[in-house]
Amino acid sequence: MAISAEQLVADLKGFITPSYPKIDIRATPWEHDPNRLAIFFTDPQFSLIYPYQRWHYLTHLIPVDYQKEHLETSVWFELAPGEIPADLRYPDEELIQSITPDVIRCLNGARFFESLDDVLCPQTPDAERVRCWGDFRHSRPILLGRGFTEGEFFDVFHVLMMQGGFCDCEILYNAVEECRLKAEYWIARSEGRDPFDPHRGA
Numbered sequence: 001m002a003i004s005a006e007q008l009v010a011d012l013k014g015f016i017t018p019s020y021p022k023i024d025i026r027a028t029p030w031e032h033d034p035n036r037l038a039i040f041f042t043d044p045q046f047s048l049i050y051p052y053q054r055w056h057y058l059t060h061l062i063p064v065d066y067q068k069e070h071l072e073t074s075v076w077f078e079l080a081p082g083e084i085p086a087d088l089r090y091p092d093e094e095l096i097q098s099i100t101p102d103v104i105r106c107l108n109g110a111r112f113f114e115s116l117d118d119v120l121c122p123q124t125p126d127a128e129r130v131r132c133w134g135d136f137r138h139s140r141p142i143l144l145g146r147g148f149t150e151g152e153f154f155d156v157f158h159v160l161m162m163q164g165g166f167c168d169c170e171i172l173y174n175a176v177e178e179c180r181l182k183a184e185y186w187i188a189r190s191e192g193r194d195p196f197d198p199h200r201g202a
């Protein structure tokens, strides 16, 4: 059953505002095909993350059944304030897949994952731990310090996102076989304790 654009926006706000209180959502007929709805999501928190990450977070907040029923043909634009749809750059998934083994080899060679583990799960238990902010703010300086350039970040981070690494801690949980952060998680689980949550901090 088709619902009005107003109802759709109201529903989406209900799903998304608990996590993104400042989000602005608009829906209008898409200029390239008026039978489809263009939905514009604008949020200040989006300015630090890639459009692919923004989409990932939004899609996880909207129930799958609702997406199937009402959003299947819609076109989404996830914008930071001041951006326009033409600014959005999405990955070419085939290309990202083809470069993945070499990018991972470069990251391993630069000992990037060990360094990120040192930051998020220091070897000395008493050392202060940083929290994960749901973005790549800890990875970026490590990469720059290992000779990667800003121009390479798009490829590097999209390779990591396609392995499930949508933020600093998820890189370690999902894109790396072995690291202290992941080991610590499973030790806590096996002992019946709540694992440390990097998104909350110590």
Ligand SMILES: [Zn+2]
Pocket (backbone or CB within 6 Å): 132, 133, 134, 135, 167, 168, 169, 170, 198, 199
């Ligand atoms: Zn994280």
